[in-house]
Amino acid sequence: xxxxxxxxxxxxxxxxxxxxxxxxxxxxxPLLVALLALLLIMGVWGNRAFQALLAYKVxxxxxxAHEYFEHMVGGVGDRVLQEARSxxxxxxxxxxxAMPGILADARRTHGLDFxxxxxxxxxxxxxxxxxxxxxxxxxxxxxxxxxxGRADAATDAWSATQLAAVSGELAxxxxxxxxxxxxxxxxxxTQESRGMVMHAAAPVFNKAGTLVAILYGGTLLNNxxxxxxxxxxLVYQPASLPRGSEGTATLFLNDTRIATNxxxxxxxxxxxxxxxxxxxxxxxxxxxxxxxxxxxVSDWYxxxxxxxxxxRGQRIGMLYVGYLAKPIGQVKNLAFGVLVGLFxxxxxxxxxxxxxxxxxxxxxxxxxxxxxxxxxxxDVDARVGPVRSDDELGQLASQFDQLLSALRQRNDQLRDWAxxxxxxxxxxxxxxxxxxxxxxxTRQQHVGEARRRGAAYGGRGT
Numbered sequence: 119x120x121x122x123x124x125x126x127x128x129x130x131x132x133x134x135x136x137x138x139x140x141x142x143x144x145x146x147x148p149l150l151v152a153l154l155a156l157l158l159i160m161g162v163w164g165n166r167a168f169q170a171l172l173a174y175k176v177x178x179x180x181x182x183a184h185e186y187f188e189h190m191v192g193g194v195g196d197r198v199l200q201e202a203r204s205x206x207x208x209x210x211x212x213x214x215x216a217m218p219g220i221l222a223d224a225r226r227t228h229g230l231d232f233x234x235x236x237x238x239x240x241x242x243x244x245x246x247x248x249x250x251x252x253x254x255x256x257x258x259x260x261x262x263x264x265x266x267g268r269a270d271a272a273t274d275a276w277s278a279t280q281l282a283a284v285s286g287e288l289a290x291x292x293x294x295x296x297x298x299x300x301x302x303x304x305x306x307x308t309q310e311s312r313g314m315v316m317h318a319a320a321p322v323f324n325k326a327g328t329l330v331a332i333l334y335g336g337t338l339l340n341n342x343x344x345x346x347x348x349x350x351x352l353v354y355q356p357a358s359l360p361r362g363s364e365g366t367a368t369l370f371l372n373d374t375r376i377a378t379n380x381x382x383x384x385x386x387x388x389x390x391x392x393x394x395x396x397x398x399x400x401x402x403x404x405x406x407x408x409x410x411x412x413x414x415v416s417d418w419y420x421x422x423x424x425x426x427x428x429x430r431g432q433r434i435g436m437l438y439v440g441y442l443a444k445p446i447g448q449v450k451n452l453a454f455g456v457l458v459g460l461f462x463x464x465x466x467x468x469x470x471x472x473x474x475x476x477x478x479x480x481x482x483x484x485x486x487x488x489x490x491x492x493x494x495x496x497d498v499d500a501r502v503g504p505v506r507s508d509d510e511l512g513q514l515a516s517q518f519d520q521l522l523s524a525l526r527q528r529n530d531q532l533r534d535w536a537x538x539x540x541x542x543x544x545x546x547x548x549x550x551x552x553x554x555x556x557x558x559x560t561r562q563q564h565v566g567e568a569r570r571r572g573a574a575y576g577g578r579g580t
Contacts, residue, residue: 153465157458168450172420172443173409179353179439180407180422183367186349187426187437194337195271195318197228202269202320202333211322211330214244221246225335232284233335235322238265243331251283255334259429264319264332271318272429273339275371278311281338288313292340294376294390301413302392303373310374310390314339314426314435339369339377341389346377353439362445366419370426370436373398380415388415393423393436401425402433411443418443481505482515489518498526 201207201224210220217235225233225246234245240256255261263270281289292313296305317336324330339345346367354365368378373393380388392398394413401408401423412421421440425433482505492500501522502515 150465150469153461157461160457161454164454165450172446176420176422176440177407177409179365179441180409180424180437182353183349183437183439184424186352190337190345191271191273191316191318194230194316194335195269195320197230198233198271198318198333198335199269199320201228201233201335202322207322207333208324211324217244218246218248222248228335229337230335231288231338233333234284236261236319236332236334238329238332240265240332245284247285247287250285258317258319260317260319261332261334264321264334265329267321267329269318269320271316273314273316273426273434274428274430275434276313276315278313281313281315288338292338292376294340294374296374296392297388297390299392299394299415301394301396303395303398305392310340310371310376312371314369314371314376340371342369342377343379343387345369347379349439350379354441359441360445360449362448363442365439365441366414368436368438370438372435373402376435383416391415393438397421397423401436405433412440414440420446482512486515486518489522493522498529 204224206220207224210216221233221235221244225231232245232247232250234250234255235243236255237243240254240261242250242252242255245252256265258272258274260270260272276292278289278292281292289311292311294310296308296310315336315338317334319332319334321329322331322333346369350365350367353367359365366378366380368375368380370376370393375389375391375393378388378391380391382388382391393401397408397412400406402425405425408421408423410421411418412423413419414421419440420443421438423436423438426435426437428434482502485502485505489500489502501519503519505512505515
């Protein structure tokens with residue numbers, strides 16, 4: 119192989135010299151461009167559509183969690199209202215000494231953290247657990263609504279003092295130690311001592327229909343793991359996510375996880391960790407939903423956050439659900455890889471088919487080129503021969519053979535004519551030579567006779 123064949127320009131020269139290569143490229147190039155364009159479109163549009171689908175799913179998950187949260191708030195209101203209308207409570211109004219026991223039994227029955235009886239002005243009359251200090255209950259909207267004769271329920275953030283006034287055990291249970299969290303907003307606090315409380319109040323009427331008291335009760339959500347696990351079980355039922363993914367749910371007080379099933383590296387629940395500043399600023403400041411990827415403690419999750427409003431319309435925290443994004447991304451990448459593979463396979467198959475088809479289509483042309491090269495080398499009998507093509511190229515090959523045969527016949531005729539002409543010229547030449555020879559002989563004969571006559575005449579004169 120010579121240096122010229124190794125030159126980068128050699129393939130280009132061969133391409134320029136090959137009609138088949140040019141026509142095949144005309145067919146294959148649009149196919150490859152179309153496949154690449156489709157891959158690009160699928161890569162960009164498909165990724166956006168996939169993200170939109172993930173956002174739609176996590177938003178649906180958040181709606182389920184929201185409905186359960188509201189159901190729980192309403193459930194606290196229903197239980198308080200049910201007890202406010204119970205015979206035992208109404209009958210015990212005249213027996214103040216029996217009221218703490220009645221409230222204690224009702225609190226256990228309804229699964230409430232506290233249950234209190236207030237007078238119509240919101241002052242404490244009896245409480246379970248006992249020992250409540252009686253803060254200004256009338257400041258709460260739910261109590262004011264009950265004083266107006268309407269049962270009401272809401273979620274509010276209580277200070278450590280308010281919690282301790284109801285129960286020291288409640289204040290102790292609300293405490294959550296803050297953990298250092300990457301990407302969270304800077305804070306000097308080391309502990310969250312406030313509590314998020316679902317509370318409700320219902321009016322208590324005597325037999326005459328007069329408002330005589332207010333029944334007030336509620337549930338603390340800090341460290342309430344059963345509550346958050348129930349949300350997670352409702353939202354992420356078995357087989358609702360791809361294998362390897364897992365669903366999580368969290369309740370935030372401001373930006374701190376006070377109830378969660380998100381785990382730390384060693385399996386402990388991530389209580390006290392905080393949401394990223396980016397999520398906090400979007401969800402708690404302008405009160406918007408977050409439906410996007412978010413880094414949750416130690417990994418990326420497809421996440422949905424929504425603000426939790428208190429009875430005054432203030433944002434006090436967030437409700438979160440999400441699922442691990444990596445397995446979902448792996449499924450997407452696998453699907454995209456299969457799609458790319460199919461496109462490449464189709465491209466290669468299409469190119470090979472185009473090459474084979476072009477080879478069959480251009481067989482007459484190739485054989486014509488070979489015939490011309492053979493003719494140039496001196497093989498006058500070279501022909502394209504029969505071809506299995508009836509298209510224009512096949513007809514051209516047939517006409518080319520007919521032309522070569524006609525040319526061969528014409529050449530043969532011209533050669534015969536040339537040979538005949540040569541023979542005639544030779545015959546004429548011989549005839550002329552014979553005539554010339556005869557003429558010379560005659561002339562010599564005449565000259566000899568003339569000389570003899572001259573000699574005769576000369577002798578007589580002497």
